[in-house]
Amino acid sequence: MKDLEIPYESLALLNEPFREEIETALSRVVKKGWYILGSEVADFEKEFAAYVGASHCAGVASGLDALIIALQVLKLPAGAEVIVPANTYIATILAILREGFTPVLVEPDPATCNIDPRRIESAITPLTKAIMVVHLYGKACEMDLISEIASRHKLPIIEDCAQSHGAKFKGRMTGTWGLGAFSFYPTKNLGAMGDAGALVTQSQGDDETTRMIRNYGSKIKYYNEVVGMNSRLDEMQAALLRVKLRRLDEVNEHKRKLAEVYYLELSGIADLILPKVSPECHDVYHIFNVRTGARDRLREHLRSSGIGTEIHYPVAPHLQKAMKEQFSGMKFPISESIHQTTLSLPISFCHSKEQIKSVCKVIKGFFGK
Numbered sequence: 001m002k003d004l005e006i007p008y009e010s011l012a013l014l015n016e017p018f019r020e021e022i023e024t025a026l027s028r029v030v031k032k033g034w035y036i037l038g039s040e041v042a043d044f045e046k047e048f049a050a051y052v053g054a055s056h057c058a059g060v061a062s063g064l065d066a067l068i069i070a071l072q073v074l075k076l077p078a079g080a081e082v083i084v085p086a087n088t089y090i091a092t093i094l095a096i097l098r099e100g101f102t103p104v105l106v107e108p109d110p111a112t113c114n115i116d117p118r119r120i121e122s123a124i125t126p127l128t129k130a131i132m133v134v135h136l137y138g139k140a141c142e143m144d145l146i147s148e149i150a151s152r153h154k155l156p157i158i159e160d161c162a163q164s165h166g167a168k169f170k171g172r173m174t175g176t177w178g179l180g181a182f183s184f185y186p187t188k189n190l191g192a193m194g195d196a197g198a199l200v201t202q203s204q205g206d207d208e209t210t211r212m213i214r215n216y217g218s219k220i221k222y223y224n225e226v227v228g229m230n231s232r233l234d235e236m237q238a239a240l241l242r243v244k245l246r247r248l249d250e251v252n253e254h255k256r257k258l259a260e261v262y263y264l265e266l267s268g269i270a271d272l273i274l275p276k277v278s279p280e281c282h283d284v285y286h287i288f289n290v291r292t293g294a295r296d297r298l299r300e301h302l303r304s305s306g307i308g309t310e311i312h313y314p315v316a317p318h319l320q321k322a323m324k325e326q327f328s329g330m331k332f333p334i335s336e337s338i339h340q341t342t343l344s345l346p347i348s349f350c351h352s353k354e355q356i357k358s359v360c361k362v363i364k365g366f367f368g369k
């Protein structure tokens with residue numbers, strides 16, 4: 001018998017506090033009759049650039065496209081190697097492969113689950129042309145060390161910020177250290193109601209190139225300067241993202257408060273590793289992942305008690321069927337062990353502190369506490 005009903009996420013509940021404003025915004029777009037690259041996108045771009053503290057922002061169709069376009073903006077030579085964490089969502093690696101470059105996987109730091117900066121330098125070869133970092137789960141990478149290595153080797157940085165809207169390292173926003181690729185997939189801390197993304201940049205040239213690429217390589221209609229693609233953020237998504245952006249800090253703060261409950265209740269359980277907290281990082285907990293050797297049993301215990309969880313991610317990218325040839329014979333034991341033990345607990349804007357306390361009670365019961 002399930003006593004509780006706590007979903008891992010509920011997009012309907014999550015969006016309920018924004019519903020009326022979103023409906024007004026969408027109806028405004030319907031009435032305007034301009035649906036692609038209009039004033040909503042332009043305003044969202046300005047507002048999001050200001051939020052991130054970047055000079056420019058261009059809306060695109062998805063986070064994957066933002067990463068692909070970032071690689072195109074850099075104009076890397078054929079045969080380039082791009083350093084990327086072994087522990088990430090597949091999209092980061094797909095972007096590199098889609099562009100015909102070689103992803104060079106670097107193990108994560110087991111404490112942060114993010115790329116281990118201390119392992120980057122030994123992965124650099126004469127073919128290395130960029131470093132792509134991922135601020136996974138809503139925790140910023142150690143960007144001071146990474147930028148120092150990147151500037152010493154004259155390598156540009158791309159930041160995959162799909163999970164890190166509002167996350168900071170030493171007070172500085174993710175997305176401002178390199179080219180910042182954001183996803184607004186519906187579950188993200190800033191989530192649309194469909195696919196959406198953005199690339200934030202610091203130079204006008206990079207911004208202009210991004211805008212051309214996303215729109216068929218064209219600055220002036222029917223005149224094509226580069227081989228572009230169709231990757232435009234649409235007016236509907238931009239209009240509702242503007243509504244949600246105004247409360248992004250509130251969403252992040254709510255998630256941070258829920259995380260505090262987890263730390264308070266779950267610290268000190270021997271076979272349960274909680275996400276690392278450090279004074280340098282302002283975490284936004286896109287995901288609150290715990291790690292335990294008893295992951296599958298714990299997940300089943302929570303499920304049978306009515307609590308939803310997720311696994312981010314069950315299979316490490318280099319072990320995915322699609323990547324078999326690419327990474328054949330390579331081993332990334334730290335990344336693999338994260339994938340084998342990680343469990344994501346509920347931590348949504350739609351959850352209350354009381355619900356999280358109930359989750360903790362069930363977890364403590366499982367560990368006999």
Ligand SMILES: Cc1ncc(COP(=O)(O)O)c(C=O)c1O
Nearest residue numbers: 062063064089091092162183185
């Ligand atoms: C780390 C990471 N990178 C990239 C992406 C791709 O974003 P999108 O689904 O918007 O293409 C995601 C989305 O889930 C992600 O989590």
